[in-house]
Amino acid sequence: MQSTRHISAKLPLLKALAVLFFLASTCLAQSPTFSSPTNIFAPASTPAKSIFGLSVFVLVITGVIFVVVGSLLAYAVVKFRKRKDDDSREPAQVYGSNQVEIAWTVIPILIVVVLFMATARVIANVQKAAPDNAVHVTVIGHQFWWEYRYPGLKVVTANELHIPVGAPTEIKLLSADTDHSFWVPRLAGKTDLIPNHPNVMWIDPQEPGLYLGQCAQYCGTQHAKMLLRVYVQSQTEFDHWVRQQSQAAQSSDTASEGRRIFQATACVNCHAVAGTPAQGRFGPDLTHLMSRDTIAAGIAENNHENLRLWIQDPSRLKPGSLMPAMGLNEHDLNAVTAYLETLR
Amino acid sequence: MATDLMTLPGTQTTVETLRRPLVDRLHEWVTTVDHKKLGLMYMLYALMFLLVGGVEATIMRIQLSAPHKDFVSPQVFNRMFTMHGTTMIFFVAMPLVFGLANYLVPLMIGARDMAFPRLNAFSFWLSAFGGILLYFSLIGASGLYGAGNAPDVGWFAYAPLTSHSFSVGHSTDFWTLSLLVSGFGSIGTAINIIVTILCLRCPGMKLGKMPLFAWLNLVMAGLVILAVSPLSAAQIMLSIDRYLGGHFFDTQAGGSAVIWMHFFWIFGHPEVYVLVIPAFAVASEVIPVFSRKAIFGYPVMVAATVAIAFVGMSVWAHHMFTVGMSSTANSFFVLSTMAVAVPTGIKIFNWLATMWGGKIDFKSPMLFCAGFLFQFLVAGLTGIMMSAAPFDWQLGNSYFVVAHFHYVIVGGILFCLFAAFYYWYPKMSGRMYNETLGKLHFWLFLIGFHLTFDFMHIPGLLGMPRRIYTYEPGRGWDTWNLIVSIGVVFQAAGILVFAANLIWSYFRGKIAGNDPWDAWTLEWTTSSPPPEYNFAVIPEVKSRRPLWDLKHPEDPDWKYE
């Protein structure tokens, strides 16, 4: 028939186009256009890698379905359009065909069975318990910051999570207020933090570095600025960090004025500084504030200007943040900032 | 002189008459119980809210077109996405679906009106009131002073964000009460549709002989009854929490935030079938007529739709894969979600087979249906990706999901509803729409749709969560967000062309006559627009395409059915 000869002549060209398209898309995927520190297709930890494997499998199957059905649709739309010289007779009326219906019922069912089995296996793998030698971290979600507690290591910190490379870390997920979600795409899929509903997940990053993410469940006004920073360090560096974090705050005479103001005003209602009377738990622990690269859950660099601005009026950086503007005068503001800058 | 189209009483002939005074005409519309007028009011109401919802979307896309933009505050942005979602689902898509069903179902089954005309009117006004109540939140109860009082908890209003501790003031109550009220309206309309279809079919129209449009709306109505009720129940519980000090979702008192999710999604997932099944109904009428062939596999299409409805009631927790359910529970919902893809795929294949061997005329209705077929295929495939729970642990709650469901709702449902508008506009108004403007609308909207929603998948894959009013540069999301925002311009242009076409054609369009498309179902036997009583004499039918039988007496359908 005319039409099939037409198609078969074009087949080598179509094959060439397909290969070219595949190459182009793989190149594109690696290119700077698609590079991102939160790319789900750049896994660096076992759960993320299991998910990646499954996702490639699913993408291939759905890709094939798309090409097959899409081509048939495209073909139908082109081949069966009304011609300009149409004779206005109605085409043959076909009401159905049992064989065809069975075929396109059975084949999708088979595809579903295959997909389901592959999926169930990955679910079981990822949702199993972490190995015994895991580091344990409890993450408590707050509006709009992350609290990290290492129960075994007696470390309490906020917003920047440090874990060792090559070893598993088991993360318990709790919430102090409303729903949140812990999503660091390169390390694992997201798991929600829901009050009164503890969850558990684990990760085992294979390469040291800084991994980014952010809260992925709408939790209120500043949901957008509840960023995640996971520092994956060598075992030595991690141990050093733990030792440093588990010490009480260093006392320094240079900032005694600021310390006095800090402890006398409402700051201590929300914030804790280990080894001082400040034991508030509503806001982040500030004992080792200056050991962090960022403040306000990752949205601002931890430098003098930002810190000062944050203390003066948090809504300038994060409107809707639950920390109120403290209304400090210039002198007190400078003193408190200087004090916080001694908390290494 | 202003004229109206009127049917000469006792005939199927349309003439132009002088208009009666405005007050009389308004009074007639406000007090009507006629299914056609109520249907039109539903649809006009929906189109109005489509524009409002579109403005909300535009505001969001301007804010997100670049990182750290300052176009609106986070408080305003959060109200925008809540209102956009709530408006589009409850006050655009639902009324459009009910409006079409209201107008067409009695005509297609040879009835004079719905089974309960006064309940019909009551349900419409309940639904309309719900929408107005929701928007009253912008100005009511301290709304004008401050950041407005519109709800900002997201359209699915997860607990405990909706509790008094985290949602002070009345904004959440506007969400709860407006949906509760319009929900009762929806249930009323659903009851009406079911009873009309089961009791008022004309002689000869057994269930197996009625148009697929009627069948699919019957299934949709059944789903509304079973699915909207859980939402109403959950909203009553939320109100008890907020007003009477109850603890249904109070996690401090041992309550569960997860149970709200279960209750909401037991409504929320069947709700998308409530929206898409009528879209399928439109496609099942338009594609055969414009391919000049009977629908392929009518009984299978009915069975597949019923299967979708049943299985679709068991998939809800695929919206909760990240909540921390057991691996058994997760696996169950993976299986049921993948299973529902089977009957859905079957329908796509049947439409394809209907087109196969036909003579497709690409007038505007068929253009939009063709777009629907491709886009719904893609939407279904991205859905399958997310049905694989571990993949969803990455994709869920990201812009990939946003892209997916807009692909279904805009690329699938809205495209079919545009097709419906163009297909039945001649019947409802008596005049043909302008075909050139229709095609312009299609191409503009198609380009805009794909610019926005194709590229929207990418930030999702690169880790961008949803419901964020701004984002960090350096995550690789900037360019894609800009492209997504640019697409809005084309979609807006398309909608404006559409609105202009509707209005212009109403006054200047060519008189359509009874049957401009050479179609086969009963609504095309009446004048355009139909007389108030629809049929002077109740027709009697012998097959699924009564007009085909009349036009082809030598080869009627009933010989083959």
Next chain:
Amino acid sequence: MSAATVTIREPELRWGPSARGRLGMYCLIAAEAAIFTIFVVAYLFYLGKSLSGPTPAQVLHVPVLFTVCLLSSSLTIHLAVRSLRKAKTGAFASWWLLTLLLGAAFLAGTGVEWRHLIYDEGLTIQTNLFGTTYYSLVGLHAFHVIMGLLALCTVWLFTVFGKVTSDHAERVDTLALYWHFVDTVWVVVFLVVYVIGR
């Protein structure tokens, strides 16, 4: 465009208005059943999860008397409709009134129980999860009883003025169907709250 004519033949109406009303009522019952199901699920889910306060076993007493009242009102309403079908409007009025009174007795019983729970046992809707789910579920049912009683009252008033005849039997029967539903819901609530939950 083609002008089509349709077969002219006035058909006999096979479906009467009564079928419409009954089917509509079944659909309404289905919707209401879905709402009650969610409240029952919440009740069962939260059993034993209250952090404090009185437990069901401590404060609930099985409401035998007013359950009997409500369930027998189903019987009396059935007898009322049967009388009306046979055009015995006097008997109908009596049975109908008795149904009303039994329903009202049920409500009074609920009121007495609640008074005892609130003032003597200190259980309110705010007290704990049990309080919230109990008052919501039983209250939702009581609300439906009140709606039913209002409708029954309206019919009874029409009867007193002599306006109700055997022609109305179908419609009255449709209302009776609603009443039977309310009773069935009570059977479920009773089992869940006073048997399983205690």
